[in-house]
Amino acid sequence: MKLQPLIETLIGTEPPIAVRAYDGSVVGPADAPATLVVNSPDALRRMITSPGELGMARAYVAGDIDIEGDIYAVIRMRDRLPPLSAQLRFAAQATRLLGVRNLRPLEPPEQEARLRGRRHSKARDAAAVSHHYDVGNEFYRLFLGPSMTYSCALFENPRDGLEAAQARKYELICQKLGLRPGMRLLDVGCGWGGMAIHAARHHGVSAVGVTLSAEQAEAGQKLVADNGLTGQVEIRLQDYRDVTDGPYDAISSIGMFEHVGLSKLQEYFRRLVSLLGSDARLLNHAISRPRTTKPRLERNSFINRYVFPDGELHEVGTVISALQNAGAEARHMESLRPHYALTLRHWVANLESNWSEALDLVGAARARVWRLYMAGSAVNFETNRTQVHQVLATRTIAGSRPHALPLRPDWSPAPPVP
Structure with missing residues (x-):
């Protein structure tokens, strides 16, 4: 099974960016402002085992995904993600492609924070x-x-x-x-x-x-x-x-x-x-x-x-x-x-x-x-x-004299009188 159908399930057949995958699949315009490069099946593993932005982010940090060109164009794609039903369909297709035995979660990149102790101590x-x-x-x-x-x-x-x-x-x-x-x-x-x-x-x-x-x-x-x-x-x-x-x-x-x-x-x-x-x-x-x-x-x-x-x-x-x-x-x-x-x-x-x-x-x-x-x-x-x-x-004390703050702000020009 090629990755192209999976990609199109997630971002459609005419996305504003291009996607190029390790199996040769290409989706999107040749003159796209940005290209999302899927370097490894590990990218899919991370996306399936950590759904949502965390899996995508881990894949990018680990180098399983690259972003060539305008990174802002890629980030704006989050507003074009399909409904939950299509995302579930993508996960099912990716699972069939990888095989269930290959879905063991990968170790997160070491840059991920691991804090201990009471929060805000x-x-x-x-x-x-x-x-x-x-x-x-x-x-x-x-x-x-x-x-x-x-x-x-x-x-x-x-x-x-x-x-x-x-x-x-x-x-x-x-x-x-x-x-x-x-x-x-x-x-x-x-x-x-x-x-x-x-x-x-x-x-x-x-x-x-x-x-x-x-x-x-x-x-x-x-x-x-x-x-x-x-x-x-x-x-x-x-x-x-x-x-x-x-x-x-x-x-x-x-x-x-x-x-x-x-x-x-x-x-x-x-x-x-x-x-x-x-x-x-x-x-x-x-x-x-x-x-x-x-x-x-x-x-x-x-x-x-x-x-x-x-x-x-x-x-x-x-x-x-x-x-x-x-x-x-x-x-x-x-x-x-x-x-x-x-x-x-x-x-x-x-x-x-x-x-x-x-x-x-x-x-x-x-x-x-x-x-x-x-x-x-x-x-x-x-x-x-x-x-x-x-x-x-x-620090204003009740009953005290008026504070020394100016009656009108003195740190920017006053607006012109109409």
Whole structure:
């Protein structure tokens, strides 16, 4: 039995991409923007024994499947998958082709996370962060660029360069926090120190950044020294729950919140609010979810198994409520969803342009994980499957004088008067 009928069962006889299989079967147009290459019967074994996206992802990470050309065109195929009846028919056809005795599950690629312990305990959170971030700073530099900023940039137009857009994002946050010389800033989940360094250089603050990634902390400390900011910026290998040297005049949390579980939201915000001084501001910049999806990443999703184990995305209304329940006052919310799609497309382009070096640094399997995850995330932001919001809050005490936050936002031009 040839693979062509199986392929057509799954994606139809006139798909927008091409598929080329190990048995010589070819489906799809000759000038397709992308070709999905099925290299081995093991691809089918993985798809049958781990139905859904996990089996496909394992096959790609293991090299049983290749993607040539436009990876976004392949990812968009998920919206064209047939009804369940056709998927079951595909599984039955593939089982007949391989034979029941050949359906023993294959060992997952070693890049799959295997966490132990209580979910969102300090030890397990540290292991989850290490799984994602401690894969080599030079690998991250290949796609993040010189700024080493691993969060959504801010674009004035789609043609902006990534470095300028990342600097613009940091500056927006500094303005929202009202940073001035002499203030103390805490940056939670500081990565390689980009926000702390920007705030110190351009706004004269004294900054502390905390991260659970040993590799980030070491590289961040070097960047601080290289920028001549030793004594003004401190990068710590520390859990935010262990920070005790408040009060701070401002706190930023940029792209770390996805590691905080729903069960820990109140603890997280209470801890941060307790570290704020009077008249202080807190900005939470986080990936979020539409109202119709669940907080926890699906257990068998690619993103949970390979990218962000134990990750949880929270609906922005839940975030604002949790902030207020912790004693803060939510003052401003802004969605940056289109900006993250553009950011991710820059990262994917950078990774693909430096593919050979990526293979040398981390190997084919891990490079494939990052290519698939970042391209898939770009499509998710473009289609509103995933969102990102900045929420600005103040520590406001009932009965106190009006807060120092401006009556109207002073970090962007006012709209023209009609």
